[in-house]
Amino acid sequence: MESFHERVIDCIRQIPAGRVATYGQIAGMAGSPRAAIIVGQLLRQHTQTHNLPWQRVINREGRISIVNIEFPAELQAELLRNEGITVTEQNGSFLVDLARFQWKSA
DNA sequence: GGTTTGACCCTAA
DNA sequence: ATTAGGGCCAAAC
Numbered sequence: 001m002e003s004f005h006e007r008v009i010d011c012i013r014q015i016p017a018g019r020v021a022t023y024g025q026i027a028g029m030a031g032s033p034r035a036a037i038i039v040g041q042l043l044r045q046h047t048q049t050h051n052l053p054w055q056r057v058i059n060r061e062g063r064i065s066i067v068n069i070e071f072p073a074e075l076q077a078e079l080l081r082n083e084g085i086t087v088t089e090q091n092g093s094f095l096v097d098l099a100r101f102q103w104k105s106a
Numbered sequence: 107g108g109t110t111t112g113a114c115c116c117t118a119a
Numbered sequence: 120a121t122t123a124g125g126g127c128c129a130a131a132c
Contacts, residue, residue: 003129003130004128004129004130005129005130022114023113023114023115024114024115027114027128032127032128032129033115034114034115034126034127034128035114035127035128035129036114036115036127036128037111037112037113037114037115037127037128037129038112038114038127038128038129038130039113039114040112040113040114041111041112041113041114041128041129041130041131042129042130043113044112044113045130045131047113054113057113058113059113059114059115060114060115064113065113065114066113067113068113071113
């Protein structure tokens with residue numbers, strides 16, 4: 001039996017390169033649409049352990065809401081651009097066009 | 107077990 | 120349109 005956090009980790013690992021997913025989307029995929037915040041919480045713990053593509057997980061607006069100094073938003077934007085994703089810069093925050101780059105799960 | 111903690115989301119003023 | 124507040128859920132302490 002997989003725990004919620006295990007499913008979340010698994011879903012994130014399944015995000016293809018060049019695509020992004022929202023926290024709510026991942027949470028819904030894992031079975032709890034309201035637990036979006038937990039996705040981020042778990043990410044923070046397991047990113048360094050599981051080498052997860054944390055850069056492909058963003059908030060509902062398509063913005064980067066990262067706070068961790070270990071992984072600055074600049075780095076995330078860089079990685080996303082490297083995958084072919086268009087990242088728009090706005091007031092120091094980075095915006096991704098969800099309409100085009102959001103990952104549609106099966 | 108109860109309390110605290112968030113890389114969030116929604117509604118209301 | 121922007122700002123403020125509350126709710127939500129699972130994990131860690």
